[in-house]
Amino acid sequence: MEITETPLFAGLSAGAKWELQSTCTLRECGADDVILAPGERGEFLYAIASGAVAVRPASGQRELAIVLGPGEVFGEMSLLSGAPVSAAVIAERNSSIYMIPARTFDRLFADEPAFRRGIADLLAERLRLRTSAKALGPTCAFLVRPSSASALPSALVRGVDHYAHVFEISGRAAALGGADAMAREIDSWRASARVGEVCVAACAASRIAELRTYTRPGDAVLVIDDGTSIAHSSLCSGWGMVDLAVVRIGAAARHSGRSDEKWSYRVDDTEINTAESTTAWDGRATPVLDSIARWIARRTIGIALGAGAARGFAHIGVLAVLDEAGIPVDCLSGTSIGGIVALLYAMSGSAEGAYDLARRTIGSNALIRDVSIVPRVALLRGRKVRRNAERISAGKHLSDLTRPALAVAADLITGRRVVLDRGLVASALVATAAIPGVLPPVKAGDDWLVDGALVTRVPANLLNRWRCGIKLAVNVDTEVNVEDPMVRARLRRALSGPFSLASIIGRSWELLGISQGEAETQAADIVINPLMPSQSSYDFDAIDSLVAAGRAAAEQALPDILDAVKALVRPRPR
Numbered sequence: 001m002e003i004t005e006t007p008l009f010a011g012l013s014a015g016a017k018w019e020l021q022s023t024c025t026l027r028e029c030g031a032d033d034v035i036l037a038p039g040e041r042g043e044f045l046y047a048i049a050s051g052a053v054a055v056r057p058a059s060g061q062r063e064l065a066i067v068l069g070p071g072e073v074f075g076e077m078s079l080l081s082g083a084p085v086s087a088a089v090i091a092e093r094n095s096s097i098y099m100i101p102a103r104t105f106d107r108l109f110a111d112e113p114a115f116r117r118g119i120a121d122l123l124a125e126r127l128r129l130r131t132s133a134k135a136l137g138p139t140c141a142f143l144v145r146p147s148s149a150s151a152l153p154s155a156l157v158r159g160v161d162h163y164a165h166v167f168e169i170s171g172r173a174a175a176l177g178g179a180d181a182m183a184r185e186i187d188s189w190r191a192s193a194r195v196g197e198v199c200v201a202a203c204a205a206s207r208i209a210e211l212r213t214y215t216r217p218g219d220a221v222l223v224i225d226d227g228t229s230i231a232h233s234s235l236c237s238g239w240g241m242v243d244l245a246v247v248r249i250g251a252a253a254r255h256s257g258r259s260d261e262k263w264s265y266r267v268d269d270t271e272i273n274t275a276e277s278t279t280a281w282d283g284r285a286t287p288v289l290d291s292i293a294r295w296i297a298r299r300t301i302g303i304a305l306g307a308g309a310a311r312g313f314a315h316i317g318v319l320a321v322l323d324e325a326g327i328p329v330d331c332l333s334g335t336s337i338g339g340i341v342a343l344l345y346a347m348s349g350s351a352e353g354a355y356d357l358a359r360r361t362i363g364s365n366a367l368i369r370d371v372s373i374v375p376r377v378a379l380l381r382g383r384k385v386r387r388n389a390e391r392i393s394a395g396k397h398l399s400d401l402t403r404p405a406l407a408v409a410a411d412l413i414t415g416r417r418v419v420l421d422r423g424l425v426a427s428a429l430v431a432t433a434a435i436p437g438v439l440p441p442v443k444a445g446d447d448w449l450v451d452g453a454l455v456t457r458v459p460a461n462l463l464n465r466w467r468c469g470i471k472l473a474v475n476v477d478t479e480v481n482v483e484d485p486m487v488r489a490r491l492r493r494a495l496s497g498p499f500s501l502a503s504i505i506g507r508s509w510e511l512l513g514i515s516q517g518e519a520e521t522q523a524a525d526i527v528i529n530p531l532m533p534s535q536s537s538y539d540f541d542a543i544d545s546l547v548a549a550g551r552a553a554a555e556q557a558l559p560d561i562l563d564a565v566k567a568l569v570r571p572r573p574r
Contacts, residue, residue, distance in 0.1 A: 001050065001070050001071060001191070002049075003021060003047060003098045003100075004017045004020065004021065005071070006047045006071050006073065006098075007191070007192070008073050008115070008118045008119075008122065009047075009115070011112075011114030012108070012114060012115060013112065016108060016111070016112050016115070019104060019107070019108075020100065023100065023104045024047075024098045024099060024100045024101075024104070025098070025099050026096055026097070026098055027096070027097045027098075027099055028094075028095075028096055029051070029091040029094070029096075029097060030091065030094055031092065031094060032090060032091060033090070033091045034088065034089070034090055035053060035089040035090065035091060036074075036075065036085050036087075036088065036089040037085065037088055038084070038085055038086060038088055039084050039085065040084060040085045041078070042078025042079050042082075042083075042102070043102055044075055044099040044100055044101060044105075045076055045079060045100040045102075045104075045105045046073060046074050046075045046089075046097050046098065046099055046100070047071075047097070047100065048068060048071065048072050048073070048095065048096075048097055048098075049070060049095075049096040049097065049098055050070055050095060050096045051069075051070070051092070051093050051094055051095025051097075052067055052068065052069045052070075052091075052092040052095060052187075052214075052216065053068050053074070053089050053091050053092060053097070054066070054067050054089070054090050055067075055068065055074060055087050055089050056088045056089075056090065067092060067217060069187055069190040069191060069216075070187045070190065070191045071190075071191030071192070072191070074089060075089075076123070077123075079102055079106075080119075092216075093213045093214075138189075138193035138194065138195060138196070138197045138199065139197075139198045139199070139218060139219060139296070139297070139298065140186055140189075140190070140198075140199040140201065140215065140216070140219045140220075141160070141199070141201070141220040141221070141222065141296045142202075142208060142215075142219070142220070142221045142222070143156060143200065143202040143203070143222050143224065144203065144204075144205050144208050144221065144222065144223045144224055145203065145205070145224060146205075146224050146226035146228065150224065150226065150249060150250075150272070151272055151273075151276045152224055152247070152249055152267065152272055153202040154276075155272060155286075155289060156200075156222075156289065156292060156293055156296070157200050157202075158275070158281055159275070159281055159283075159286075159289055159290060159292070159293025159294075160198055160200060160293045160296050160297050161572075162281040162283075163293065163569065163571065164197060164297040164299075164572055165194075165196075165198070165572060166198050166199075166200055167189050167193070167197065167198070167199045167200070168199075168200050168201075169182055169186065169200065169201035179203075179210035179211050179214075182201055182203065182211065182214075183211065183214040186201065186214055187214070196298075198296060198297055200296075205223075208221070212239065215239065215242045216242075217242070218241070218242075218243070220242070220243045220244075220245075220295070220296050220467065221242055221243070221244045221245075222245055222246075222247060222292070222296065223244070223245070223246045223247070224246075224247055225246055225247070225248045225252045225264070226248075226250045226251065226252055227248075227251035227252035227255070228250075228251070243465075243467055245265065245292075245295060246262075246265065247264060247265040247266070247267055247292060248264055248265065248266045248267070249267050249268075249269075250269070253267060253268060256397070256400060257396075257398070257399025258397065258399065259397055259422065259423050260423075261397070262398075262399060262421050262422050263399050263404040263405075263421070264399065265288060265291070265292055266288070267288050267292075271286045271287075271288055271289055274286050275289050283569075287328070290328075291328065291330050291403075294330065294469070294569065295467050296467075298467045298468075298469050299568050299569055300330035300331060300466050300467055300468050300469060301327065301328055301329060301330050301331075301469070301470045301472070301565065301568070302329075302331040302332065302333070302463035302466055302468040302470070302472070303318075303319075303322075303329055303332055303333075303463075303471075303472040303473070303474065304332075304333045304334065304338070304458050304460040304462065304463055304471065304472070304473040304474070304521075304524060305333070305334035305335075305337075305338030305339070305341050305458075305474050306334075306336075306338045306457050306459075306473070306474060306476055306477055306517055307335050307336035307337060307338055307451070307452070307453035307457050307458075307476075307517070308336070308337055308338070308476035308477045308537060309336070309337055309435075309537040310337070310537055310539050310540045310542060311477070311530075311532055311537050311546060312336065312337025312338050312340070312341055312476055312546075313337075313341075313358065313543045313546035313547050314474070314476050314530040314532070314546050314547065314549045314550030314553070315334075315337070315338055315341040315342075315476070315550055316341060316345075316351055316354055316358060316547045317351075317530070317546075317547040317548060317550025317551030317552070317553075317554060318474050318528055318530070318550040318551070318553065319341070319351035320351035320352070320355070320547075320550075321551055321555055321558060322351070322554065322561075323350055323351045323352070325558060325561075325562065327562070327565055329345070330403060330404075330466065330468075331404045331406075331463060331465075331466040331468070332345060332346060332403070332404070332406070333405070333406045333407075333408070333459045333460070333463055334406070334407055334408070334432070334459065335407070335408040335451075335452035335453055335457065335458070335459050336408075336432055336433045336452055336453040337433055337476075338458070338459075338476075339407030339409075339420075339428070339429075339432030339433065339452055340358075340407075340432060341354060342405040342407060343398075343401070343407055343425060343428060343429055344357045344358055344429075345405070346401040346403050346404070346405035347392075347393065347401055347402070347425060348402075349402040349403075357392050358543065359543065360388070360392060361389060361391075361392055361429075362540055385430055385439060389425075389429040389430050393424070393426045395424070395426075396424070396425045397422070397423060397424055397425065398420070398421060398422050398423060398424075398425060399422065400425075401425070404421075404466060406419055406421050406459070406462050406465070407420040407428045407429075407431075407432040407452065408420070408432060408452030408455065408459050408462070409428075409431040409432050409434070409449040409450065409451070409452045410449065410450050410451065410452055410453075410454040410455045411447045411448065411449060411450075412436065412441050412447075412448040412449070412450045413448055414447075415454075415455070416455070417455040417456055418431075418444075418447060418449060418452075423444075427442060427444065430442050431444065431449040432451065432452045433451055433452075434449065435453075436450045436454070439451075456520065457475075457477055457517035457520055458473050458474075458517045458524075459520070460473045460520060460521060460522075460523035461520070461523045463523075469568045470525050470526070470565060470568055471523065471524045471525050472524060472525070472527075472528065473520075473521045473524035473526070473527045473528070474528045474529075474530070474550070475517045475521050475527060475528070475529050476530055476532065476550075477517040525564065526557060526560055526561055526564060528557050529553060530549045530550045530552070530553035531549060531552070531553065
């Protein structure tokens with residue numbers, strides 16, 4: 001790209017363009033070259049001719065990096081303020097960078113109104129990106145085609161285009177020029193694309209490895225597995241911060257999941273044929289394809305369900321209201337009882353199904369309690385919980401669920417958070433809610449897994465794995481009204497009785513989780529806080545009143561949720 005083709009300089013006068021060309025120099029950078037380091041004095045304005053650079057904060061955290069490509073500029077803040085550079089700028093791959101001296105920048109800023117307006121717009125965009133967690137740049141999505149012919153890629157392009165403006169990479173150009181031709185088209189698109197737009201490139205599995213160096217954080221890769229092409233596992237590594245998912249079609253969609261697999265989309269031939277035969281996109285007729293299209297376009301809806309022992313039955317009431325309102329729940333995360341409800345919902349496919357499974361497994365004290373006569377590691381032996389979990393899950397793996405559901409456990413040895421995203425559903429159900437001292441830990445490899453509430457109370461941040469446009473959170477760990485004489489009397493009786501160990505443990509966990517849960521819900525867009533009845537957090541006989549509490553809270557929040565969902569999934573203007 002020539003320097004005068006850079007959008008910032010396109011409106012300059014002829015004399016200013018001549019000065020720009022005569023004073024700038026072109027620097028060639030290799031991958032990982034440091035172009036600017038924090039603390040340096042800003043001496044140039046930089047414009048990217050080819051390649052890409054990452055602008056990283058002084059902390060060096062890659063997840064906070066902003067990646068810039070051809071036609072974009074950097075270094076203006078230091079030139080304007082006179083302050084040292086505050087971020088590191090590092091070449092992502094081989095790149096060519098124009099360097100415009102500070103004296104030229106000053107003259108252009110003083111004499112060229114179009115340049116001043118461009119700088120003002122650039123600063124406004126920088127501020128918007130820094131202050132809005134939702135301000136995501138244009139997205140490039142790679143659809144890795146199977147060896148067999150399939151209408152799925154074209155159907156998904158139509159689905160994405162229903163929600164966001166799509167630029168489709170030319171199949172002819174890709175076939176003639178290979179990865180380099182595709183990369184040039186992508187770089188050219190990034191230079192002029194707007195936030196929210198999507199570039200879709202369908203490519204063969206044999207060529208996808210060549211394109212890895214051209215991806216940026218936040219891009220998407222969807223591997224289409226038809227059961228006959230190269231194993232998708234060989235394609236699902238080395239992508240860094242790029243979001244990756246697998247969709248199974250044909251024979252692959254009909255196979256049961258394995259213990260070592262993460263969850264993947266499964267689309268049957270009927271949905272693909274329906275999408276192919278209709279002219280207008282109808283997400284209700286093709287719900288799985290619609291969810292994938294929204295995943296690519298960052299319009300999925302996720303919900304995080306928090307810890308809270310029996311109070312977590314309120315999560316079922318919240319999910320029931322969402323189901324009745326027709327709000328698609330694309331993904332779930334949960335910890336402790338929230339993890340159990342998330343898994344039950346994803347296993348059955350509905351709140352009604354989750355309620356039925358919960359009634360049969362943990363819906364009463366009698367279904368849970370098997371007191372150990374001589375407690376060694378826990379008050380309860382945990383056999384009832386394990387047996388019930390195995391009975392309802394029937395040997396299913398997390399990869400068999402109707403939608404992705406992540407549960408959280410804690411490793412009792414190291415204290416680290418363990419995200420349960422593969423393996424048996426039964427093991428995840430037991431591990432996420434294995435309250436230390438109450439239920440025995442779950443052995444998993446070298447880990448001893450216990451209740452995830454030890455490390456996470458409301459895992460809203462885990463929803464980032466699924467490109468959510470809206471993140472809901474349900475926090476049932478709010479404080480009860482201890483000024484109420486009836487509540488105080490109940491707590492006093494529970495804590496001073498002859499067998500009060502379980503009550504003391506439970507009350508301690510409540511107090512531990514209140515502030516932590518409130519802090520973690522800050523990662524969500526809408527938070528639902530059910531008003532809990534006065535029953536004990538460990539009264540599993542109170543399932544119906546707790547479900548009702550969740551339903552009441554969700555109905556109160558429903559207008560705001562519906563407004564947010566309508567704005568998220570509305571068709572793009574034509």
